[in-house]
Amino acid sequence: MKFRQSFLSLCLSVAVAALSVAVPDAAEAAGAKKARPAAGRVLKKAAAAKVGAVEKSRVSRTSLRRKVAVGAGAVAVAAVARPSYGEVFGLRDTPDALDLKSSVALVMDQDTSEVLFAKNSQAVLPIASLTKMMTGLVVVEARQPLHEVLEVTEDDIDTERNSSSRLAVGTQLSREEMLHLALMSSENRAAHALGRHYPGGLTAFVAAMNRKASQLGMNDTRYVDPTGLSSRNQSSASDLARLVKAAYQQPLLREFSTSTELAVSVGKRTLQYHNTNRLVQSPSWDIGLQKTGYIIEAGRCLVMQAQLAGRKLIMVFLDSTGKYSRLGDAERVRQWVESEAPRARALSGGVMQTSVRQ
Incomplete structure (x- = not known):
């Protein structure tokens, strides 16, 4: 005893x-x-x-x-068991009429920029792998040869979080394949290799990311790497909506971010990759562009462009609390848009005002 x-x-x-x-x-x-x-x-x-x-x-x-x-x-x-930035700042205590599990949310009409739903949309938080959407935009606009073969080196190994990767040092893939894996499967070494092979190297690439953010009016945004592994990659929901709107104009980004799977040949092996967002496979969704993200400081994150109730909508969810809660929040928004949006007015302060039939 x-x-x-x-x-x-x-x-x-x-x-x-x-x-x-x-x-x-x-x-x-x-x-x-x-x-x-x-x-x-x-x-x-x-x-x-x-x-x-x-x-x-x-x-x-x-x-x-x-x-x-x-x-x-x-x-x-x-x-x-560390808290996210959103939890530390008390954002998770913000109530909203849809009972979302995300600390930050924004739903905006892509064509008119009308905000249908907003919850802490100006809060600046780490954005994890949502960073890769800007990485993709910079790569596409640089117009570098997509067929050029890039090699994964030790420089691409994650020393920030020691995350794993199926792309071993020495792996050779085309720039197109690297971009595809970065957007669809959030492959960190692929994203880092894309930045490293930019004219002027990684430093020039990050500078180009920040320059593009400035051009888009993303005044709350800062990038320090092309992967999002650093918590210093930060933005707001309003800024990210601007990014999604710009990225949607690039057909390659739409195609790669929404494809369900990709097989790549690595030496004598074939690696099968899948989309990190299972909603792209759902018949209930018509998704034109998407990206997921997660690190502890950021929580679970998601940006999407989708057509709902005859409208092209941009949705942003940051600092969601559970593994699947960001997808659940997207479903809540979809159901609300399809049933209540015609009678809804714009939100402010995270409190939705709707006219409810008795």
């Missing part, structure tokens, strides 16, 4: 110690691996010191291993 109490006290103290240490910026799902070894070593060392006591108290080693595993898992989960 004394051992059990002391062991539980040990686990509790380790968990508290782990929570008191700031988790590095790279603590996304893959990047969080950096924080785990330290907690694991503490538990392992403490558990080893208790082996003698375990034998004396006749507690089975199997039971000990189970307890250590559970304790380590709890510490690891606690260590990566």
Whole structure:
């Protein structure tokens, strides 16, 4: 009994110690691996010191291993449980009539620029891989040869979050294939390689991204890399709507971002990629352009252009709370537009005003 109490006290103290240490910026799902070894070593060392006591108290080693595993898992989960910027700023507490799970949302008519729905649309937040929409726009407007073969190098490895990639160093694909993978499957090494092969290199490419944002009137937007892995890539829903409107004018971006799958040949292997947005496969949707994004600081993000109720609409969702909640929010908007939009008035302050039939 004394051992059990002391062991539980040990686990509790380790968990508290782990929570008191700031988790590095790279603590996304893959990047969080950096924080785990330290907690694991503490538990392992403490558990080893208790082996003698375990034998004396006749507690089975199997039971000990189970307890250590559970304790380590709890510490690891606690260590990566960081809030997004939207949560820190209190944006998730903003109510709205559609009960969206996204902290930020905007629905705008593409042709008239009429705002049908707005929720914290001026808030500036990290945008994760929504960044790649600007990456694609800059690549297309540069008019570099799409058939030119680009090679993935060590420079394209993610050192920000240690995220994985199926494109190994040495992989050679055409610029067209790289662009396709970046937009459809959010392939980070493909996006980085596109920027690195821009005239003047990566620095010139990021400068071109920011220059294009300025030209589009995206005054709240800043880019620091072509992938979106950095939380310093930031924008607002209003700015992103401008980007979607501009990107929609490029047929290649529409095609690549909405295709459902792509097979690429890598040496003797064929890699099959799929779209990160399952709504492109839904018969209920007519999507003309889309991009998803996620890092912890940004939450789940989504931008789309879709035709609903006879109108071309641009939708932006930032800092959604769950894995599928951004798609659920898009569905809520679709249902609202198709049923209530003819009687709806524009929103302000995240509060929708509609005339409801009694």
